[in-house]
Amino acid sequence: MAILIDETKRVLVQGMTGREGQARTRLMREYGTNVVAGVTPGKGGQSVLGVPVFNTPHEAVDALGAIDISVLFVPAAGVKDAAIAAIEAGIKLTVLVPDRVPVWDAMEIAAAARANGARFLGPNTLGVLSPGRGVVGMIGGRAESARQWFKPGMPAGVGIISRSGGMASSTGYYLGQAGVRISTIAHIGGDAVLGIRIPEAALMFEADPMTEAIVIFGEIGSTQEEELAALIVSRAITKPVIAYIGGKAAKEGTRFSHAGAIIEGGRGTHAGKVKALREAGATVVDAFGELPSAVAEILRKIKGKSLMSESEKNAVWQTAITQIEPNRVAVRGYDIADLMGKASFGSAVHLILTGSLPSPAIGRLMDGILVASIDHGATPPSALAARTVASTGASLSAAVAAGIMSINRHHGGAIEDCARQLKLIADASVKESISMQGAASKYLASIKEAGERMPGFGHRYHTNDPRTARLFELAREAGVDGVHMQAARAVEACFAAAKKPLPMNVDGAIGAILADIGLNPAVFNGIFMIARTPGLVAHVVEEQSREKPMRRIDPVNHGYDGPAARSA
Ligand SMILES: CC(C)(COP(=O)(O)OP(=O)(O)OC[C@H]1O[C@@H](n2cnc3c(N)ncnc32)[C@H](O)[C@@H]1OP(=O)(O)O)[C@@H](O)C(=O)NCCC(=O)NCCS
Numbered sequence: 001m002a003i004l005i006d007e008t009k010r011v012l013v014q015g016m017t018g019r020e021g022q023a024r025t026r027l028m029r030e031y032g033t034n035v036v037a038g039v040t041p042g043k044g045g046q047s048v049l050g051v052p053v054f055n056t057p058h059e060a061v062d063a064l065g066a067i068d069i070s071v072l073f074v075p076a077a078g079v080k081d082a083a084i085a086a087i088e089a090g091i092k093l094t095v096l097v098p099d100r101v102p103v104w105d106a107m108e109i110a111a112a113a114r115a116n117g118a119r120f121l122g123p124n125t126l127g128v129l130s131p132g133r134g135v136v137g138m139i140g141g142r143a144e145s146a147r148q149w150f151k152p153g154m155p156a157g158v159g160i161i162s163r164s165g166g167m168a169s170s171t172g173y174y175l176g177q178a179g180v181r182i183s184t185i186a187h188i189g190g191d192a193v194l195g196i197r198i199p200e201a202a203l204m205f206e207a208d209p210m211t212e213a214i215v216i217f218g219e220i221g222s223t224q225e226e227e228l229a230a231l232i233v234s235r236a237i238t239k240p241v242i243a244y245i246g247g248k249a250a251k252e253g254t255r256f257s258h259a260g261a262i263i264e265g266g267r268g269t270h271a272g273k274v275k276a277l278r279e280a281g282a283t284v285v286d287a288f289g290e291l292p293s294a295v296a297e298i299l300r301k302i303k304g305k306s307l308m309s310e311s312e313k314n315a316v317w318q319t320a321i322t323q324i325e326p327n328r329v330a331v332r333g334y335d336i337a338d339l340m341g342k343a344s345f346g347s348a349v350h351l352i353l354t355g356s357l358p359s360p361a362i363g364r365l366m367d368g369i370l371v372a373s374i375d376h377g378a379t380p381p382s383a384l385a386a387r388t389v390a391s392t393g394a395s396l397s398a399a400v401a402a403g404i405m406s407i408n409r410h411h412g413g414a415i416e417d418c419a420r421q422l423k424l425i426a427d428a429s430v431k432e433s434i435s436m437q438g439a440a441s442k443y444l445a446s447i448k449e450a451g452e453r454m455p456g457f458g459h460r461y462h463t464n465d466p467r468t469a470r471l472f473e474l475a476r477e478a479g480v481d482g483v484h485m486q487a488a489r490a491v492e493a494c495f496a497a498a499k500k501p502l503p504m505n506v507d508g509a510i511g512a513i514l515a516d517i518g519l520n521p522a523v524f525n526g527i528f529m530i531a532r533t534p535g536l537v538a539h540v541v542e543e544q545s546r547e548k549p550m551r552r553i554d555p556v557n558h559g560y561d562g563p564a565a566r567s568a
Contacts, residue, residue, distance in 0.1 A: 072098060131172075149172060
């Protein structure tokens with residue numbers, strides 16, 4: 001886990017069409033943030049980088065369903081209305097990046113948030129970043145640098161709360177250099193009136209099972225650090241707290257960079273904050289440069305999992321697929337020796353492609369899909385290509401690769417194409433409030449007019465593909481029957497009503513089922529390649545052991561002399 005942002009959160013960008021809005025949308029998406037919509041009044045109907053823009057947050061929520069976070073790149077004068085519109089649309093966290101937001105406006109936003117059970121970060125915040133999972137706002141800049149600087153808190157990390165934007169990133173960077181992983185970096189903003197403050201953010205980290213310790217970049221002014229000290233004393237915060245407080249040299253009445261960083265009436269002094277935190281049991285360093293080693297030292301003492309080994313620390317890039325350590329291999333976190341004999345191959349394919357182990361029934365369905373595609377005789381282009389290359393004396397790898405290279409848009413590709421088109425039909429049925437059958441019939445008419453064919457239906461050999469019915473049966477047993485399968489049945493019914501013998505083929509069935517299981521269509525062709533590889537190996541080995549080199553291979557005319565029909 002992490003706090004405030006992770007890969008599951010659906011994010012709205014207000015001011016998305018503006019200069020900063022466009023640039024930050026691209027960067028946030030590159031880092032993995034799930035940006036689902038934008039809002040700019042009067043620009044509804046446009047899109048930025050393929051993300052739809054709406055006129056209001058309400059419209060976005062109505063069209064796309066619940067949204068978790070809205071981030072604002074709207075000039076200060078428009079922030080109050082924009083933030084309140086997001087809060088009233090049911091968005092539970094707004095991140096207010098703009099600076100110079102009037103204090104009265106921030107107070108009105110706070111009242112709206114309170115009334116709607118929502119929270120806000122900022123104003124004047126760089127936002128929040130959970131390494132490897134998502135960023136909202138501006139922390140980290142380019143995705144590539146952010147990935148290098150901040151090491152994900154897997155299995156654990158430290159939480160960073162900063163009152164300074166620049167130092168939020170720097171603290172993350174220097175902790176990474178000291179070998180410390182991070183769960184989330186939160187810049188709470190530098191204004192006098194703030195949404196989430198240090199105490200609330202610290203309580204979120206306290207409740208986050210992934211966070212082992214809390215690092216604070218504090219500064220003079222306000223009572224946030226003193227409130228944190230009180231939470232430590234009352235044991236509401238039990239995780240180690242390590243802090244640096246900026247502004248030691250500032251005199252009373254002088255503002256120290258941020259509007260909120262001012263000492264008034266003796267409150268909010270550097271000495272007062274350091275004393276309160278130290279007396280509560282927190283570690284407070286005197287110089288910022290001491291912070292990383294102090295954090296690492298405390299993690300060593302508590303045997304913290306946030307501390308990286310030397311090789312992890314020196315890693316210049318990250319992979320989230322398989323972790324190799326001496327005498328241990330873990331696929332997506334699962335010990336491979338433990339998976340062996342427990343997880344079927346279909347389940348393991350699901351695990352490596354999605355990151356999660358499926359239920360046994362979905363695992364059986366995945367196995368069914370892989371078995372269904374293992375081979376389809378000697379005539380498909382992949383088998384012919386593999387056999388032709390094998391007949392030249394090429395190695396097994398070269399011949400199998402030739403077969404794989406022939407798997408493309410028109411061979412195996414129908415799995416992905418069909419799934420994407422079934423989604424268009426399902427979406428149209430919802431959007432236009434018409435039946436699935438009506439949407440399918442309208443879609444088929446439109447592609448017919450464009451002179452195109454519906455992929456995944458009809459077959460060169462089979463009028464009733466035996467694999468399709470069995471796959472649908474396995475899907476039913478696994479409780480899978482989503483909009484893609486429903487759209488597929490509607491298409492089949494349209495063809496039947498038009499007296500066209502175009503039943504769904506195995507590619508169409510696999511596409512519909514994989515999409516309803518929730519796999520990303522980008523991997524569908526890969527699943528076909530995984531499934532077909534054993535068949536190609538068999539063809540290559542048979543070609544090289546039974547046939548003469550460089551023979552003329554008849555693409556169709558051949559017999560079968562293998563075992564007679566038998567049951568499994
Ligand atoms: C917020 C900020 C980034 C906007 O700057 P910008 O992108 O250059 O401004 P632009 O004028 O190009 O874009 C603003 C967009 O918001 C839109 N907008 C205005 N009111 C809006 C509203 N209520 N809802 C949604 N969008 C709105 C504008 O129409 C504009 O889009 P358009 O250009 O397509 O018309 C800038 O004002 C700012 O505050 N910068 C400092 C931020 C900062 O450093 N914070 C952290 C400090 S640590």
